[in-house]
Amino acid sequence: xxxxxPTKPILPPSWEARIKEMQDQISSKExxxxxxxxxxxxxAPSVEVWHNIDAKEIYPKIYGREFGANGIGKLxxxxxxxxxxxxxxxxxxxxxxxxxxxxxxxSDLDTDKMRDQxxxxxxxxxxxxxxxxxxxxxxxxxxxxxxxxGTWAANETLVVRGGSIIEKIAVSPLGFGRSEYLAYWAWTxxxxxxxxxITGTGVAEAGPCLWLAExxxxxxxxxxxxxxxxxxxxxxxxxxxxxxxMTTLVLESPxxxxxxxxxxxxxxxxxxxxxxxxxxxxxxxxxxxFSNWRWLTEHGYEIVEVETDEQALYGPANVTLLEPGRVIxxxxxxKSIAAVRKAGVDVIxxxxxxxxxxxxxxxxxTMRIWRDDGPFLDD
Numbered sequence: 001x002x003x004x005x006p007t008k009p010i011l012p013p014s015w016e017a018r019i020k021e022m023q024d025q026i027s028s029k030e031x032x033x034x035x036x037x038x039x040x041x042x043x044a045p046s047v048e049v050w051h052n053i054d055a056k057e058i059y060p061k062i063y064g065r066e067f068g069a070n071g072i073g074k075l076x077x078x079x080x081x082x083x084x085x086x087x088x089x090x091x092x093x094x095x096x097x098x099x100x101x102x103x104x105x106x107s108d109l110d111t112d113k114m115r116d117q118x119x120x121x122x123x124x125x126x127x128x129x130x131x132x133x134x135x136x137x138x139x140x141x142x143x144x145x146x147x148x149x150g151t152w153a154a155n156e157t158l159v160v161r162g163g164s165i166i167e168k169i170a171v172s173p174l175g176f177g178r179s180e181y182l183a184y185w186a187w188t189x190x191x192x193x194x195x196x197x198i199t200g201t202g203v204a205e206a207g208p209c210l211w212l213a214e215x216x217x218x219x220x221x222x223x224x225x226x227x228x229x230x231x232x233x234x235x236x237x238x239x240x241x242x243x244x245x246m247t248t249l250v251l252e253s254p255x256x257x258x259x260x261x262x263x264x265x266x267x268x269x270x271x272x273x274x275x276x277x278x279x280x281x282x283x284x285x286x287x288x289x290f291s292n293w294r295w296l297t298e299h300g301y302e303i304v305e306v307e308t309d310e311q312a313l314y315g316p317a318n319v320t321l322l323e324p325g326r327v328i329x330x331x332x333x334x335k336s337i338a339a340v341r342k343a344g345v346d347v348i349x350x351x352x353x354x355x356x357x358x359x360x361x362x363x364x365x366t367m368r369i370w371r372d373d374g375p376f377l378d379d
Contacts, residue, residue, distance in 0.1 A: 010188060011191075012063070012187070012188055012189055012190055012191035013191075014063055014064035014065040014190065014191040015062070015063050015064050015191045016064075017064050018061070018062070018063065018064030019064075021064075037049060037050075037053060038050070055162055056161050056162055056240070059162060059163070059193075063191040063192075063193065064191060065190075065191055066370060067159060067161070067163075067190070067191075067192045067369055067370045068159060068160050068161030068162065068240060068370065068371070069158075069159050069160070069211075069368035069369060069370060069371045070160055070161055070211060070214060070240055070241060070242070070371065071211050071213060071214035071242075071371060071373065071374035071375075072211055072212065072213060072214075072275050072278070072321055072323075072324055072371075072374040072375065073214075073323065073324075073371045073372035073373050073374030073375075074322070074323040074371060074372040074374075075125075075128075075130050075320070075321065075322050075323065075368065075370075075371050076129075076130065076131065076369075076370040076371060076372065077130065077131040077133075077369040077370040078125060078130055078131070078132055078133070078154075078366050078367060078368055078369055079132070079133040079134070079135050079154050079182075079185075079186070079366075079367040079369060080118060080121070080122060080132060080133070080134055080135070080154050080365060080366065080367075081118075081134070081135050081136075081137070081151055081152050081153070081154050081365070082134050082135065082136045082137075083111060083114045083115040083118050083152055084111065084115075084137075084139065085111045086111075086137075086139070086140050086141055086147075086148075086151065087109065087111050087114060087150075087151065087152055087358060088109045088111055089140075089147050089148075089149055089174075090147060091146060091147050091149070091174065108357075109354070109357050109358055110354055113354045114152065114354045114355060114358075117350070117351050117352050117353075117354055117355065118152075118365070120350050120351060121328070121350045121352065121362065121365070124328055124348050124350050125320075125322075125328070128322045128326075128328075128348070130322070133189070133190070133369075135154060135182065135185050135367075137151045137181065142177075143174060143175070143176050143177035143178070144176050144177055145173045145174055145176060146174055147174060148174060148175070148177060148178065149172065149174035149175055150172070150174075150175050150178065150358065150359055151178060152355065152358065152365060153178070153207070153359070153360060153364050153365060154182065154365055154366055154367040155207035155208060155270075155363065155364050155365065155366055155367055155368070156175075156178045156179040156182050156205075156207045156367075157179050157182040157183045157186060157206070157207060157367060158206035158207050158209060159186065159192055159367065159368060159369050159370075160195065160236070160237055160240035161240040161241075161242075162195045162239070162240050163192060163193040163194055163195030163196075164182075164183045164186050164187070164192055164193070164194050164195060165194075165195060165196045165197075165198070165206045165233065165236060165237075166179045166180055166183045166194055166196070166197040166198065166206075167179045167198055167204055167205050167206040167207060168197075168198035168199070168202055168203055168204060168205075168229065169203070169205055169224075170203045170205065170223050170224050170226075171223060171258075172258075179206075179207070182367060186367070186369070190369065192369065195236060195240075196232070196233075196236040198229050198232050198233060199232065200228060201226075201228050202226065202228040202229035202230075202231070202232045202233075203223075203224065203225060203226040203228070203229040204219075204224075204225050204226075204229030204230060204232065204233040205224040205225065205268065206233055207364070207367075208220075208224070208268035208269055208270040208271070208363070208364065209233075209237075209269060209270070210269060210270050210273070210274065210275065210363070211275065212249075212275050212281060212301075212377075213278070213374070213375055213376055213377045213379075214241065214242055214243060214373065214374055214375065214376045214377075215241055215242070215243035215245065215246050215247060215376050215377050216246070216247045216249065216377050217234075217237055217241075217246055217247070217248045217249070218248075218249045218251065218269045218273060219233065219234070219248065219249070219250055219251070219269055220250065220251040220252075220253045220267055220268065220269045220272075221250050221251070221252050221253060222252070222253030222254075222255075222267040223253065223256060223257070223258060223267045224253070224258065224267045224268060225250075225267075230250065234248055242373065242376075243376060247377065249292050249295060250292075251269050251272060251273075251287075251288060251289060251292055252289040252291075252292075253265070253266070253267040253287075255267075258359075259271065259315075259359075261312050262312065263286065263287075263308070263312075264284055264286065264287060264306075264308050264311030264312045264315075265286065265287040266287060266315070268360075268364075270317070270318050270363040270364065271284075271287070271315045271317060271318055271360070271361075272284050272287040272288055272317060273288065273317055274317040274318060274319040274321070274327070274363065275319075275321045275324075276304065276319070276321070276325070276327055276340060276343065276345045277324045277325045277344075277345055278324050278375045278379065279299070279300050279301050279302065280301065280302045280304070280343060280345065281296065281301055281302070281303055281304070282303075282304040282305075282306060282316065282317045282319060282336065282339075282340055283296075283303050283304070283305065283306065283317055284305075284306040284308075284311045284315075284317055285303070285305055285306075286308065286311075287311075299377065302343060304336075304339045304340050304343050304345075305339070306333075306336050307335055307336070310333040310335055310336050313332070313333075313353070313356065314330050314332050314333040314336075314353060314356055314361070315330070315356065315360070315361050316329060316330060316333035316336035316337075317336075318330070318360065318361030318362055318363045318364060319362060319363060320362045320363055320366055322348075324374065324375065325344070325345055325346060326345065326346040326347075326348075327340070327345060327346070327347055327348070328347075328348045328349075328350055328362055329347050329348070329349060329350070329362070330349075330350065330351075330352040330353065330356075330361055330362060331349035331350055331351045331352065332351065332352070332353040337349060350362065352365075
């Protein structure tokens with residue numbers, strides 16, 4: 001039986017442009033072997049040269065663009081989700097106790113308000129010079145086990161130098177398929193290929209991880225990250241790093257739920273700590289284990305502390321870092337905002353409390369696609 005599959009794949013615009021550029025060089029006879037890395041006339045390609053070329057040097061020449069949101073350099077490009085009425089999904093009424101929730105009730109979730117807050121966030125990003133893409137899910141969104149939940153969370157796919165990391169989530173079955181969908185969108189629309197997938201029994205929700213420097217990565221250990229998942233995630237992230245060695249802070253998460261509204265403790269690291277500047281963070285210390293607090297203090301980090309009342313409702317550490325010394329924060333957390341400003345950091349306020357009813361904040365909502373190179377720990 002003959003196949004009806006197209007012979008040519010649909011390519012993202014950046015890749016099409018790169019192909020056209022090379023085709024023009026060849027047709028105009030401008031292509032020269034002397035421009036090949038390690039080229040020596042009359043000799044075969046060198047094994048030593050080609051075995052030691054990092055993939056990070058090759059992928060821009062293939063896909064026609066740079067990407068990777070490692071570190072804390074200036075944020076250049078992100079993606080957000082088009083918010084629809086499906087964020088208040090029908091399966092909720094069948095058994096509300098089945099679904100993880102934050103400190104606010106999902107029963108009166110206002111999707112129109114979510115959409116308005118998302119548009120305000122988009123405007124703040126664009127005003128700061130960030131390119132903002134939008135992603136649309138199928139209507140209605142579905143996954144392998146039924147209606148898809150939490151499609152607003154664009155950070156379900158972590159983008160590092162080299163490509164995206166497709167996560168494997170923990171105890172939210174109706175969230176499966178989101179990371180794959182977002183990675184496919186980034187691949188086909190922007191030319192950002194998947195570089196790794198968490199497989200087997202590994203669990204690693206890569207998107208809520210974050211950076212404190214080019215060579216300092218933060219993840220967790222608990223419901224959202226098991227040993228097998230971390231053993232797959234961390235080496236991929238290390239290979240994307242510009243430094244010879246990368247420090248990984250693994251927050252030890254207590255309890256057995258994603259977010260405990262009474263205590264403010266979360267199993268997602270971006271709900272516990274966020275970067276503000278070089279050697280400056282905002283953090284909810286009751287949710288952080290002693291060893292990681294000690295590492296921060298021993299390495300000279302100034303810690304702006306979040307109070308429990310604001311943590312329980314708004315998770316103020318869930319910030320979007322625009323560049324060192326400048327962040328976007330949830331406007332409903334005035335005490336945290338004041339403390340961050342007192343620490344000398346510029347804050348742009350965006351109302352975002354409606355998103356907390358369904359599980360997260362600004363960092364959670366954002367696929368970070370591209371940052372400039374930023375400072376290292378010892379800079």
